[in-house]
Amino acid sequence: MTEKIISVLTKLRQFAIENGITxxxxxxxxxxALMRFANxxxxxxxxxxxxxxxxxxxxxxxxxxxxxxxxxxxxxxMQQGVLQAGEIVKHAQPLxxxxxxxxxxxxxxxxxxxxxxxxxxxxxxxxxxxxxxxxGLESDQVKLGGIFSSxxxxxxVMNTQSEHAxxxxxxxxQITIVLSHKTLKWELIAEQSxxxxxxxxxxxxxxxxxxxxxxxxxxxxxxxxxxKYDIVFGPAAxxxxxxTMNWIGFNGGMMKRGYSFLSEDQxxxxxxxxxxxLVDDPTQVETFPFSQDLMGIKREPFxxxxxxxxxxxxxxQDDADEFGAEPTGHTVxxxxxxxxxxxxxxxxxxxxVKAPREKDILYIPxxxxxxxxxxxxxxxxxxxxxxxxxxxxDGSVVVPYNVRLTQSLxxxxxxxxxxxxxxxxxxNTSMSYGARNPTALIVPNxxxxxxxEISHANSSY
Amino acid sequence: xxxxxxxxxxxxxxxxxxxxxxxxxxxEETHNLTMWNGNLKNASATRESGIGVRVLFKGAWGFSxxxxxxxxxxxxxxxxxxxxxxxxxxxxxxRLAEKDAIQGSFSSPNRIDPFTIPFDQKVGFLKKMDDLxxxxxxxxxxxxxxxxxxxxxxxxxxxxxxxxxxIEVFPSIGVxxxxxxxxxxxxxxxxxxxxxxxxxxxxxxDLFTTEAERIVRELNQVLTADSCPKEExxxxxxxxxxxxxxxxxxxxxxxxxxxxxYELAYAGGSFVTLEDFGTLRYGSEKLTARxxxxxxxxxxSFGYDDDGVPAQDNLLIDKGILVGAITGRQMVExxxxxxxxxxxxxxxxxxxxxxxxxVPIERMTNINIDPGTDGxxxxxxxxxxxxxxxxxxxxxxxGSNREQFHFxxxxxxxxxxxxxxxxxxxATYQGETLKFYNALSAVGDESTWEVQYxxxxxxGQPNQVMQLGHGVPVCRFDNxxxxx
Numbered sequence: 001m002t003e004k005i006i007s008v009l010t011k012l013r014q015f016a017i018e019n020g021i022t023x024x025x026x027x028x029x030x031x032x033a034l035m036r037f038a039n040x041x042x043x044x045x046x047x048x049x050x051x052x053x054x055x056x057x058x059x060x061x062x063x064x065x066x067x068x069x070x071x072x073x074x075x076x077x078m079q080q081g082v083l084q085a086g087e088i089v090k091h092a093q094p095l096x097x098x099x100x101x102x103x104x105x106x107x108x109x110x111x112x113x114x115x116x117x118x119x120x121x122x123x124x125x126x127x128x129x130x131x132x133x134x135x136g137l138e139s140d141q142v143k144l145g146g147i148f149s150s151x152x153x154x155x156x157v158m159n160t161q162s163e164h165a166x167x168x169x170x171x172x173x174q175i176t177i178v179l180s181h182k183t184l185k186w187e188l189i190a191e192q193s194x195x196x197x198x199x200x201x202x203x204x205x206x207x208x209x210x211x212x213x214x215x216x217x218x219x220x221x222x223x224x225x226x227x228k229y230d231i232v233f234g235p236a237a238x239x240x241x242x243x244t245m246n247w248i249g250f251n252g253g254m255m256k257r258g259y260s261f262l263s264e265d266q267x268x269x270x271x272x273x274x275x276x277x278l279v280d281d282p283t284q285v286e287t288f289p290f291s292q293d294l295m296g297i298k299r300e301p302f303x304x305x306x307x308x309x310x311x312x313x314x315x316x317q318d319d320a321d322e323f324g325a326e327p328t329g330h331t332v333x334x335x336x337x338x339x340x341x342x343x344x345x346x347x348x349x350x351x352x353v354k355a356p357r358e359k360d361i362l363y364i365p366x367x368x369x370x371x372x373x374x375x376x377x378x379x380x381x382x383x384x385x386x387x388x389x390x391x392x393x394d395g396s397v398v399v400p401y402n403v404r405l406t407q408s409l410x411x412x413x414x415x416x417x418x419x420x421x422x423x424x425x426x427x428n429t430s431m432s433y434g435a436r437n438p439t440a441l442i443v444p445n446x447x448x449x450x451x452x453e454i455s456h457a458n459s460s461y
Numbered sequence: 462x463x464x465x466x467x468x469x470x471x472x473x474x475x476x477x478x479x480x481x482x483x484x485x486x487x488x489e490e491t492h493n494l495t496m497w498n499g500n501l502k503n504a505s506a507t508r509e510s511g512i513g514v515r516v517l518f519k520g521a522w523g524f525s526x527x528x529x530x531x532x533x534x535x536x537x538x539x540x541x542x543x544x545x546x547x548x549x550x551x552x553x554x555x556r557l558a559e560k561d562a563i564q565g566s567f568s569s570p571n572r573i574d575p576f577t578i579p580f581d582q583k584v585g586f587l588k589k590m591d592d593l594x595x596x597x598x599x600x601x602x603x604x605x606x607x608x609x610x611x612x613x614x615x616x617x618x619x620x621x622x623x624x625x626x627x628i629e630v631f632p633s634i635g636v637x638x639x640x641x642x643x644x645x646x647x648x649x650x651x652x653x654x655x656x657x658x659x660x661x662x663x664x665x666x667d668l669f670t671t672e673a674e675r676i677v678r679e680l681n682q683v684l685t686a687d688s689c690p691k692e693e694x695x696x697x698x699x700x701x702x703x704x705x706x707x708x709x710x711x712x713x714x715x716x717x718x719x720x721x722x723y724e725l726a727y728a729g730g731s732f733v734t735l736e737d738f739g740t741l742r743y744g745s746e747k748l749t750a751r752x753x754x755x756x757x758x759x760x761x762s763f764g765y766d767d768d769g770v771p772a773q774d775n776l777l778i779d780k781g782i783l784v785g786a787i788t789g790r791q792m793v794e795x796x797x798x799x800x801x802x803x804x805x806x807x808x809x810x811x812x813x814x815x816x817x818x819x820v821p822i823e824r825m826t827n828i829n830i831d832p833g834t835d836g837x838x839x840x841x842x843x844x845x846x847x848x849x850x851x852x853x854x855x856x857x858x859x860g861s862n863r864e865q866f867h868f869x870x871x872x873x874x875x876x877x878x879x880x881x882x883x884x885x886x887x888a889t890y891q892g893e894t895l896k897f898y899n900a901l902s903a904v905g906d907e908s909t910w911e912v913q914y915x916x917x918x919x920x921g922q923p924n925q926v927m928q929l930g931h932g933v934p935v936c937r938f939d940n941x942x943x944x945x
Contacts, residue, residue: 032923034922034923035546035547036726036922037550037726038722038723038724038725038726039552039553039721039722039723040550040552041521041547041550041551041552041553042521042546042547042549042550042551043522043547043723044522044524044547044820045521045522045523045524045543045544045546045547046523046524046525046526046543046820046923047524047525047526047539047543048525048526048527048818049526049527049528049529050511050526050527050528050818051528051529062501063501063504064504064505064506065503065504065505065506066505066506066507066508067505067506067507067508068507068508068509069507069508069509069510069511069528070528071528071529071531081508084506088504088506088580089504091579091580091581091584092501092504092584093496093501093584093588094501095500095501095502096499096500097500123542123543123546124546127546127549127550130550143722143725145722145725145726146726147726147727147922149922149923176726176727178725178726180722180725180730182722185730185732185862187725187730187861257601257637258600258601258637258639258645259645263643318502322500368729368860368861369729369858369859369860369861370858371856371857371858371869372856373855373856373867373869373889374644374856374869374887375645376643376644376645377644381856381858381867382858383858383859383860383861383865385729385861402860402861404858404860404865404867404891406867431924432922432923432924455867455891456865456867456891458860458864458865461862
């Protein structure tokens with residue numbers, strides 16, 4: 001699959017050398033398909049085949065890039081791109097550091113996370129999946145929405161400093177199924193991430209949606225009082241919060257630029273709660289991992305927090321170059337973040353609802369539109385969405401209207417963590433902005449945190 | 462190429478498609494230059510070309526796109542095949558509102574094409590800005606230039622042929638500093654759109670020089686300021702934050718696809734229902750909002766949308782009453798049929814795609830608030846007993862039905878008895894959309910009205926990032942919860 005691409009890039013490399021241009025080549029090819037549902041119909045069925053080539057040229061400390069959408073047979077077009085990059089870089093102002101260009105020691109092709117059966121899944125199979133996942137759940141008022149996003153993704157990098165290439169091939173599917181009430185406007189969600197076709201399990205989705213639907217159709221709905229709650233976060237919410245930490249927490253470049261709630265003097269100190277352990281683990285195939293980063297550095301499990309103790313910042317090569325840090329193998333399209341499981345045998349919503357409790361528990365499966373209010377304090381805000389439940393101490397269940405949570409990540413993942421599920425799930429966080437980049441985190445099914453403040457509660461759905 | 466596309470449209474039409482269109486982008490280019498603390502961190506150019514095909518078959522859409530235009534029959538066939546599958550699950554067969562077949566063209570007005578400006582000159586501008594921003598108190602300084610130039614050729618099976626040539630210019634500068642508590646604060650500047658054009662000529666170095674000095678000065682005020690108090694006050698929103706308030710709680714809330722539930726899987730819905738049009742009091746009588754795609758200098762103006770419908774200026778909220786929405790051809794038909802009355806007379810010309818490989822969806826044009834009669838900013842401050850003036854978007858988070866929101870701003874100035882007293886840091890405000898707009902108590906006059914741009918509005922799946930504008934005045938809202 002990558003043979004022709006490497007052959008074309010080799011020709012481009014030769015062309016650049018002949019023209020005296022030092023360059024790196026980043027090739028991205030995607031076959032993407034997305035079936036989207038709304039109002040119980042297929043509202044959009046789309047596919048695209050796109051080839052992107054990003055050429056970065058260097059002259060000492062000067063750097064400039066030229067990115068093109070092209071096709072693999074358009075070698076002359078690509079050569080023009082090389083010349084363009086070579087021209088722009090002449091006018092670029094020198095950086096105050098020297099950007100590193102990797103020298104690959106061997107060609108490395110990574111295809112472990114590729115399944116042709118998933119990459120080529122047909123329209124009929126996707127439709128059948130949806131029909132099975134929501135069988136009997138739709139009605140005049142309850143409507144189906146969601147997506148089945150699937151595809152094949154190929155990355156190949158090469159440069160003029162060595163004749164070798166790195167290639168990364170993945171298949172992926174991200175499935176989101178939403179049931180929404182046409183007039184009441186509540187929404188329920190069940191999601192699945194697949195790296196291979198066998199991961200697809202519409203029956204599991206059906207079970208989750210059935211359980212939530214039962215509660216939303218039969219339990220009382222109410223505006224809950226503002227104040228402090230013990231909150232159980234579901235996988236989507238946990239993944240969102242941890243992804244935010246990846247952005248304004250342990251990212252070395254962001255820390256140096258003042259956009260982090262962590263500092264270098266916190267290294268080796270307990271800054272989060274002892275139940276919290278977070279590792280970047282490229283051995284987990286469900287995270288669509290990179291075994292080597294784009295600089296050719298072999299990636300091993302990398303501990304970020306060990307029982308709450310902050311262990312390390314991660315560094316992109318360019319940030320490491322600029323700030324004089326040691327690269328950590330994190331020049332990747334995405335990390336493979338894994339939040340360690342706990343010891344509590346509560347792993348399904350049904351088990352959570354049935355579990356004995358001494359006080360009310362607010363279940364928040366999903367945080368909508370989260371944003372950073374104050375990165376220096378780790379302060380974030382967002383609203384609950386997609387099937388929150390208030391589990392009353394007396395065993396009853398109330399459907400809460402959506403609430404807003406404005407909290408520091410330092411508080412959420414502090415010693416306030418009451419318990420963590422002993423089971424984990426791969427949660428797909430792929431975004432469909434720009435180039436396809438299948439991404440997933442492995443997170444516990446639930447994390448329960450004590451005494452978190454709700455800053456706003458809706459008065460209706 | 463044009464002839465080949467038309468042949469394919471006719472061929473797919475003959476296979477049972479009700480409607481076919483294609484958008485061919487022969488060339489789309491961007492230039493982006495970012496200087497961060499004196500380092501030219503990003504000097505990049507992009508170029509893309511390709512074609513997107515949309516097919517309506519038995520009431521369902523299929524779409525296909527490729528950067529390889531050498532296999533047009535295969536591309537059109539794939540779009541039809543996708544529509545055939547979609548037609549197996551149809552609940553409301555897609556119908557398109559009437560429109561005229563149009564042979565037209567549109568070019569965004571500009572005097573100087575930014576792509577003709579030498580690279581050295583652009584870098585020189587950034588370097589000058591970087592030098593100006595390199596002042597005591599500033600820990601991080603950023604200067605950014607982004608340019609877009611694209612040609613779009615639209616053809617549909619109803620006989621429309623439209624060519625669009627669009628140029629956009631997005632300059633900005635920003636500074637950050639660290640206060641005594643170790644917290645980072647920022648102040649930024651993106652120029653309002655002045656004049657009638659939108660090319661390189663809109664980058665006024667003198668203005669940037671003045672504004673660079675201002676944002677450094679204001680950053681230093683923030684760095685030594687107390688935190689914003691937690692209480693209720695009148696908030697006076699300058700255009701630098703009012704544009705985003707408008708964007709998030711009027712613009713997105715009034716996209717008809719959201720109202721009809723087409724974005725529930727991701728972006729969310731709207732608290733607005735079809736029954737609300739003509740009756741819902743969205744805001745006080747001082748609130749008049751419109752979707753105006755004819756503002757010449759704004760990226761929300763594009764001549765014709767991607768349904769081939771001409772740009773329009775439509776009221777959304779008239780003296781507080783909800784009267785209109787942001788619509789394309791498909792959604793107005795479905796809305797009228799669902800409501801069993803004609804709420805919408807036709808498409809408002811707001812169906813747009815961000816690139817050839819994305820399908821058009823309802824997008825904001827220029828969602829503007831009309832200037833009011835409450836005078837200048839100074840007049841409004843004088844008329845405020847206990848308030849806070851806010852500017853600069855730092856963070857924004859909105860409920861999934863746009864029913865409530867939380868914004869953080871770059872700077873706040875407390876107002877006591879008609880006078881500005883202190884600068885405060887970490888100023889935030891939050892509220893519920895309808896309650897908030899019904900507490901609109903003052904709207905500034907023309908002197909306060911500015912067109913601000915948004916170059917990163919995300920929506921849809923697959924996700925699309927769109928450019929648009931907001932012409933807004935200074936507005937005051939009473940009894941708003943503010944705090945850290």
